[in-house]
Amino acid sequence: xxxxxxxxxxxxxxxxxxxxxxxxxxxxxxxxxxxxxxxxxxxxxxxxxxxxxxxxxxxxxxxxxxxxxxxxxxxxxxxxxxxxxxxxxxxxxxxxxxxxxxxxxxxxxxxxxxxxxxxxxxxxxxxxxxxxxxxxxxxxxxxxxxxxxxxxxxxxxxxxxxxxxxxxxxxxxxxxxxxxxxxxxxxxxxxxxxxxxxxxxxxxxxxxxxxxxxxxxxxxxxxxxxxxxxxxxxxxxxxxxxxxxxxxxxxxxxxxxxxxxxxxxxxxxxxxxxxxxxxxxxxxxxxxxxxxxxxxxxxxxxxxxxxxx
Amino acid sequence: xxxxxxxxxxxxxxxxxxxxxxxxxxxxxxxxxxxxxxxxxxxxxxxxxxxxxxxxxxxxxxxxxxxxxxxxxxxxxxxxxxxxxxxxxxxxxxxxxxxxxxxxxxxxxxxxxxxxxxxxxxxxxxxxxxxxxxxxxxxxxxxxxxxxxxxxxxxxxxxxxxxxxxxxxxxxxxxxxxxxxxxxxxxxxxxxxxxxxxxxxxxxxxxxxxxxxxxxxxxxxxxxxxxxxxxxxxxxxxxxxxxxxxxxxxxxxxxxxxxxxxxxxxxxxxxxxxxxxxxxxxxxxxxxxxxxxx
Numbered sequence: 001x002x003x004x005x006x007x008x009x010x011x012x013x014x015x016x017x018x019x020x021x022x023x024x025x026x027x028x029x030x031x032x033x034x035x036x037x038x039x040x041x042x043x044x045x046x047x048x049x050x051x052x053x054x055x056x057x058x059x060x061x062x063x064x065x066x067x068x069x070x071x072x073x074x075x076x077x078x079x080x081x082x083x084x085x086x087x088x089x090x091x092x093x094x095x096x097x098x099x100x101x102x103x104x105x106x107x108x109x110x111x112x113x114x115x116x117x118x119x120x121x122x123x124x125x126x127x128x129x130x131x132x133x134x135x136x137x138x139x140x141x142x143x144x145x146x147x148x149x150x151x152x153x154x155x156x157x158x159x160x161x162x163x164x165x166x167x168x169x170x171x172x173x174x175x176x177x178x179x180x181x182x183x184x185x186x187x188x189x190x191x192x193x194x195x196x197x198x199x200x201x202x203x204x205x206x207x208x209x210x211x212x213x214x215x216x217x218x219x220x221x222x223x224x225x226x227x228x229x230x231x232x233x234x235x236x237x238x239x240x241x242x243x244x245x246x247x248x249x250x251x252x253x254x255x256x257x258x259x260x261x262x263x264x265x266x267x268x269x270x271x272x273x274x275x276x277x278x279x280x281x282x283x284x285x286x287x288x289x290x291x292x293x294x295x296x297x298x299x300x301x302x303x304x305x306x307x308x309x
Numbered sequence: 310x311x312x313x314x315x316x317x318x319x320x321x322x323x324x325x326x327x328x329x330x331x332x333x334x335x336x337x338x339x340x341x342x343x344x345x346x347x348x349x350x351x352x353x354x355x356x357x358x359x360x361x362x363x364x365x366x367x368x369x370x371x372x373x374x375x376x377x378x379x380x381x382x383x384x385x386x387x388x389x390x391x392x393x394x395x396x397x398x399x400x401x402x403x404x405x406x407x408x409x410x411x412x413x414x415x416x417x418x419x420x421x422x423x424x425x426x427x428x429x430x431x432x433x434x435x436x437x438x439x440x441x442x443x444x445x446x447x448x449x450x451x452x453x454x455x456x457x458x459x460x461x462x463x464x465x466x467x468x469x470x471x472x473x474x475x476x477x478x479x480x481x482x483x484x485x486x487x488x489x490x491x492x493x494x495x496x497x498x499x500x501x502x503x504x505x506x507x508x509x510x511x512x513x514x515x516x517x518x519x520x521x522x523x524x525x526x527x528x529x530x531x532x533x534x535x536x537x538x539x540x541x542x543x544x545x546x547x548x549x550x551x552x553x554x555x556x557x558x559x560x561x562x563x564x565x566x567x568x569x570x571x572x573x574x575x576x577x578x579x580x581x582x583x584x585x586x587x588x589x590x591x592x593x594x595x596x597x598x599x600x601x602x603x
Contacts, residue, residue, distance in 0.1 A: 015444050026460045140584035142536055144543045145577040148563040156567055241449040248451075249543055253563065263452075264544050267459040275459065279452050286449060 008294065012287045019283045020276070024066055027272040028059060066276075075277035080269045086277035093259035094281075097251070099169060100258060101243045103178045108185035108239065113232065115186070116193025120228075121220065123198060131190055138187025144249045147180035151254070164255040177254045181246050185239050192235055196228040203227075230301050236293035237286070244282060333597040340593025343586035350583060354402035363393035365400045366551055374569045386571045388561065397553055398575050404554040405580070408469060409535035413527055415473025416534070420480025421523065425515050427481070428488025429507070439485065442478050450475040451537065458546045468547055472537050476530060483526055487519035525595045532587035539580060555580045 050056050054065055069076060075086035119131040154176060155163030167173045200206060201224055209223045248260035255261075259278055266274035334340060358365060362382045369391040377386040377394075385394035427438040457471040491497060492515075500510045539556025541547030543563075548554040555576045562573030 011444070023456055026456055029460055136585065136588065140532075140588060141577070141581045142539060144540065144563065145559060145573070145580070148566045148573060152566050152570065244449050245451040245540075249540065252544060263455070264546075267455050268545055270459065275456065279456065282449060282452065 004298065005291070005295065008291050012291065015287060016280065016284055020067070020070055020280050021063075023276045023279050024063055027276060028062070070280065075280070076273040078266075078271055078274045080266065080271040080274070086273045089262050089274060090259060090277055090281055093257060093262050096166060096169070096256055097244075097247055097258035097260060100174070100177060100181065100250070100256065101240075101247055103174060104181035104185065104243050104247075105239065107178060108182040108189055108243075109232075111182070112186040112189025113193045113229075116190040116195075117197055117220070117225075117228075119190065119194045120197035120201065121216075128194075131194070135187040135190045138183050139191075143180050143184055143246050144253065146183055147176070147250055147253045150176050150180055164253070166256045173254075177250050177256060180253075181243060181250050184246065185242060188242075189232065189235065189239070192231050193228065196231040197224065200224045200228040226300060230297070233293060233297045233300055236296070237290040240289055240293075241286060244286070330594075330597040334593055337593040337596065339589045343589040343593070346582060347586045347590070350402060350579065350586075351406060354399045354406060357399040358396055358403065361393070361396045361399075363396050365397050365553065366392065368392050374565070374572075376569070377571050377575075385575045386569065388569075388572055389565060394558075394572065394575055397558060398555075398579055401553045401555045401558050401576060402579060402583075404465075404548055404552060405535050405538060405556070406583075408465075408472070408538045408548075408554070409531045411469045412472040412476065412534040412538070413531045415470060416477040416480055416530060417523070417527060419474065420477035421484050421516060421519075423477065424481035424484025424486075425488050425511055425519065428485040429492060429511055429515055431489075431492070435485070439482075442481055445475075446478050451540070454537070454541065455546060458541065465548055465552065468538060468541060472534050472541075476534060476537070480523065480526060480530070483522050484519050487522060488515055491515065491518055521598045525591055525598060528587055528591040528594055532584045535580070535583065 047056065054062055057065070066076070073087060075090075077085050078089055081089060115131045115135075119128040122128050151163045154161045161175050162173050165173055206219060206224055209219045214222075244260075247258060248264055250256070251258040251260040252264060259282075262274060263278045265271070266278070369387070371391070372381065372383055372387045373391045374389055375383055375387045375391075377384060383393055383395070385398060387393055388397070423438065423442075427435045453475055454471045457474075458467060461467050497510065497514050500514055505513075535555075538547055538554060539559060542554050542556030543560040545560070548557050550557070558576035559573060559580065562569075562571075562576060565572050
């Protein structure tokens with residue numbers, strides 16, 4: 001288990017390095033600079049601005065400067081939000097995005113898994129068809145359609161919840177964005193969970209458990225649940241990536257001060273350091289959380305554990 | 310969509326399998342209805358903008374944000390510039406469907422070549438190639454599309470390539486798995502024995518025989534890519550005015566949702582129906598091609 005963790009970490013470091021390098025050179029290959037809008041500046045002023053951001057140095061030197069700073073968690077000043085460093089901006093946005101994402105993930109797992117289990121236990125009955133129809137709808141209708149509709153219904157027509165804004169993270173402001181973020185994941189998780197559960201319920205050891213007279217609840221909770229969870233754990237990584245990307249539009253729609261909004265603004269304004277900083281931090285986060293989900297995978301499935309010993 | 314009749318010449322050697330699958334598919338009512346719906350949406354997207362009395366950029370001052378009605382041919386209403394929504398929805402459908410198909414084609418080309426090479430060559434090459442896929446797989450690839458689009462400008466062809474270039478991973482995995490399973494079948498060994506060059510074996514024997522699962526995945530990848538494009542357009546990094554797509558229309562509709570909800574509901578409705586149809590077709594094809602898998 002420890003060797004497995006170490007080996008995965010050994011892959012993670014070069015991966016992160018490659019991501020940083022690739023995003024650096026891609027950003028610099030871009031035609032047009034961040035100061036294009038100020039084109040009427042004196043040439044000397046422009047040169048001074050460029051020099052103060054190290055943009056006048058040779059490309060490779062800029063790369064080395066970038067690497068050295070990135071190692072200490074410093075991604076330089078933002079080119080657009082002039083009074084902030086990228087690290088400060090991410091520091092402001094990350095708690096918001098993390099809270100949003102964690103809540104959505106938690107709800108998606110709880111609701112999705114329970115719905116999937118119920119559907120599997122009542123296969124081909126009304127509730128199964130209902131859950132699967134809802135799951136299909138959740139997959140077909142993207143969150144950026146659901147979110148405005150939710151805001152319209154609960155915010156404007158019913159007046160129950162605020163239409164947008166963060167308000168210091170009050171729960172009333174969280175309900176709609178978290179719901180919109182969780183819905184597509186609930187749909188996918190419910191389908192996965194149903195599939196996994198159906199397969200396990202057909203297996204011999206469940207038949208044995210039933211044969212020795214265990215009640216339905218004990219069969220499910222003590223025997224079927226753990227193996228049925230395995231495919232779900234394998235999906236945690238992609239689910240996380242899905243929630244992170246989903247959070248970009250959700251933050252935009254509900255006007256929340258998260259990382260996603262800064263990222264989109266940065267991409268639209270060619271704010272290189274901001275975009276690179278977000279990509280590197282998010283990639284790092286994903287790598288760490290993927291590692292954790294792999295460890296959970298190994299903990300749940302002894303066959304996987306043996307493979308890595 | 311043509312995906313409903315995946316009968317390339319390469320499969321002439323085993324027509325009965327595909328014909329049986331076709332028969333099973335034809336019996337699936339949801340899938341067949343979806344094929345009809347998709348054909349209708351596709352045809353309307355091509356034809357309606359040609360013959361509708363309004364052009365996509367014709368603004369009329371008398372009809373600003375007019376709700377849907379039958380007068381003056383504004384069946385879906387008009388937008389904030391007085392442009393007819395119906396013609397814009399179908400024109401956006403052209404763009405969205407074209408992007409869905411083109412990006413899937415790019416992903417198909419990369420994924421099938423990458424996966425079949427990895428699976429056929431095997432050994433250490435395979436290990437390294439699939440390790441790269443694993444690493445890429447665990448990253449939020451939409452961020453990379455956003456970087457690509459940021460860097461190289463918001464050009465519609467770039468959106469094609471950028472989406473296709475990151476959505477090939479699952480395809481590569483599927484193809485590799487299939488290739489591994491047929492690599493040691495007799496007909497491949499016999500081709501090796503008569504000294505056929507490897508690229509030719511790949512093209513003639515491996516690729517045609519791994520197409521079944523690929524076809525299923527393609528019908529699921531097209532809607533995924535349409536969604537990715539809508540997502541990009543929604544945040545302002547995809548299709549740009551005066552061109553339009555369902556994603557861009559949805560984004561404009563979402564901004565005016567309290568005063569003109571039809572601007573969101575019509576494009577979102579078409580997008581959702583298309584998603585449903587592709588998913589039903591994908592499920593139908595899977596059941597038809599793999600009768601034991603149920």
